[in-house]
Amino acid sequence: MSRHVLKVNDSAWLYAESYRTPMQVAMLATFAVPEDRPDFVHDLVARWREVREYQPPFNYLLTMAPVPSWKELPPEKIDLDYHFRHSALPRPGSQRELGVLISRLHSAKLDRRYPLWECHLIEGQEDNQWSMYMKVHHSQIDGVGGIRLLKRMLSIDHDARDMLPPWAVGTRGPDQSGIPRKARPPALERDTISIGSVAGAGAAVVGSLGRTYTESLVGSGDQARAVPFRAPKTLFNGRIHTPRRFATQHYPIDRMRAVASATGGSLNDVFLSICGGSLRRYLADAGELPTEPLIANVPVSVRPGDQPGVGNAITFLYSSLGTDVADPIRRIRAIQESTRLGKERLPAVDGLAMDAYTAVLMAPFLSQSILGFGGRGRPASNVVISNVPGPMEPRYLDGSRLLELYPVSLLFNGQALNITGVSYDGEFNIGFTGCRDSIPSLQKIAVNAGEELEELEAALGL
Known part of the structure; x- marks a missing residue:
């Protein structure tokens, strides 16, 4: 064997x-x-x-x-x-x-x-x-x-x-x-972040990690530059228990693309913005909204080609969710600036160098989970938000048409909520996975997200 x-x-x-x-x-x-x-x-x-x-x-x-x-x-x-x-x-x-x-x-x-x-x-x-x-x-x-x-x-x-x-x-x-293999479009990655091989991979990795953790320790002086372990503690960031809750929402993807076009950003910026607005509402209703913006951990795919593989091929960036901003347009502008700065921090490397970067980047919070300390101190981030491109055309299983596709994700101590979106056949499908005890009204977060999309459209005259 x-x-x-x-x-x-x-x-x-x-x-x-x-x-x-x-x-x-x-x-x-x-x-x-x-x-x-x-x-x-x-x-x-x-x-x-x-x-x-x-x-x-x-x-x-x-x-x-x-x-x-x-x-x-x-x-x-x-x-x-x-x-x-x-x-x-x-x-x-x-x-x-x-x-x-x-x-x-x-x-x-x-x-x-x-x-x-x-x-x-x-x-x-x-x-x-x-x-x-x-x-x-x-x-x-x-x-x-x-x-x-x-x-x-x-x-x-x-x-x-x-x-x-x-x-x-x-x-x-x-x-x-x-x-047919030759007819397949090139694989799309989140926000089409390009991770290429370059000389000096080790220096790039060390430089990126040095900037990230220096800013984590002393602060960047720039609120838009989100870094790990600078997130405020919220009710999403305590100890969790076994039972889960799961909720869904879906919207025509053209609605989100129209907002992205009107604001000069990406579909992922729109996704982060409606999530930020939803969490702002949820925390405000609970009397728990912090004055500092919530920070999202955003997985980024670095998997080459169009074939699946065993194991993970991801790294992470950190982004502000603009939860300190009431105006939806100002919020999405703040998120666009934060994701831009987050992408700049990613080292332009691939393969083993990117694996090493990700391992060191995630070591502090994974160590907390492994040692049982997660959820006891200041969180690395407040929530994980991921966007995965799915099939662009209808798919079938023995003639049975796929209608909707939702991701169901993982949680850990210190991270009681995960929001993951998947695009499929003109729809953007969002799965909300939460700890049952930490987030007793998970459906409210899902409903809030739809209302935040409507607010963005109204503010932009769409």
């Missing part, structure tokens, strides 16, 4: 994990049941149960000694009935009932005695819909890698049939997208 040693950045997610802070990421994909096949989900479950072929990372078993490694298991050593599950809501199940089920499924830590993944097919939903919830450990996959796996798994062809399940596709299995 072959073994694969984990990178330092990947193994950190394993050491930071506890029963209260499972380090897993997931997606919730909702499909339309084909009108001419009312038993579609039942038939799909029966067919997929017969597929006993596994591709990485779905055939990887974790071994921690002597160093964290993945051991490839033969098919007969994998218990598919444990990993693949069929669920149903009381018909007709509402979005609220689906959210309650996802909250419960996402609260449970993956068992390390098995490969670290689960796939649930869920039927019984209103409007003749069904869903697939799939979770994988974050040491094996990041958001961009997960979306690229989804692209390989779902087809652009409505007539494609007998399609394989995710565990038979993985990173090495057949690409079922139906898109």
Whole structure:
């Protein structure tokens, strides 16, 4: 059996994990049941149960000694009935009932005695819909890698049939997208940040880290320049517990692009702005709004090419959310300036140099999680906000059309809220993952975000 040693950045997610802070990421994909096949989900479950072929990372078993490694298991050593599950809501199940089920499924830590993944097919939903919830450990996959796996798994062809399940596709299995390789557009990264190879990689990394942590210790003197461990303590930044809450929102992506165009910024700036406005409202209603702006930790993909891979290929920048500003236009201007400064700080390196930069950048807060100190002092940031580009065209699974796609993310002590957006087929879909005890009214944050988008549009005359 072959073994694969984990990178330092990947193994950190394993050491930071506890029963209260499972380090897993997931997606919730909702499909339309084909009108001419009312038993579609039942038939799909029966067919997929017969597929006993596994591709990485779905055939990887974790071994921690002597160093964290993945051991490839033969098919007969994998218990598919444990990993693949069929669920149903009381018909007709509402979005609220689906959210309650996802909250419960996402609260449970993956068992390390098995490969670290689960796939649930869920039927019984209103409007003749069904869903697939799939979770994988974050040491094996990041958001961009997960979306690229989804692209390989779902087809652009409505007539494609007998399609394989995710565990038979993985990173090495057949690409079922139906898109000729030469016709594929170049991979889009968050805000198209370009991380290229340059000479003097070590000096660039050291220089970026030196500026970041010098400003963290003494302050930058520039409120727009967000740095770790300068964020105010809020109710999102204490100790967390096991139960999760999950909420969703989605908007036509053209609405957000119109705002981006009117303000001369990016779609990601708009996303950060409506999140900042939503959190400002939530904290103000609770009488907990700090005078200092909240700071977001914004993951940035550095994965090359258009293929998924096992492990993470991300780094991070820090951005102000402008929560100290009431005016929505002034807020988005402050965010644009903050993200510009954050991008300037990223070293222009790739590969091992970028891995080293990320490892050192994240070491202080991951060390807090590993040692159990997270949530006790000043937070590195107040919230994680991520934006992952998804498929631009409709996708199908055996003729069943994908309608909506939502990310379900991880939390840790000191970070009780994660907001992640995924674009798909003209819609921008946002998943809000929160600690049930820390954020008892998570749905309010989701609703606030939609109202903040309306306020931005009104202020800009859109």
